Amino acid sequence: MPASARLFLSLGAALAAMAVVLGAFGAHALKGRLPAEMLAVYHTAVEYHFWHALGLLAVGLACLHLPDSFWLRAAGWLLAAGVLLFSGSLYLLVLSGARWLGAVTPFGGLAFVLGWLAFVIAVLRA
Secondary structure: OOHHHHHHHHHHHHHHHHHHHHHHHHHHHOOOOOOOOHHHHHHHHHHHHHHHHHHHHHHHHHHHOOOOOHHHHHHHHHHHHHHHHHHHHHHHHHHHOOHHHHOHHHHHHHHHHHHHHHHHHHHHHH
């Protein structure tokens, strides 16, 4: 298996597992402790986290066919960065109350968009 496929498949699976754990934590430990608005923010973080973990799995599978694609590797790293910046900033905002973390979130959203566009370029150049 190409190293790029192994990397993004394992990273995607690990992030998916983490999304399940964090989703369960939010549903059970945070429910009743946080206002509905903050629970909605947490839910958004989990949702984007999970969808983009699946995106990383798609990148990993595509790497089986295009192991040397610069654009595919860029897509994987951008999606991973998006999870960290977007979902990570929202998790921390909800858990810490530090509202300034909301300024980090759009950078994660941009990483998501750029990651998906890099995926498109990788496929079109194949």
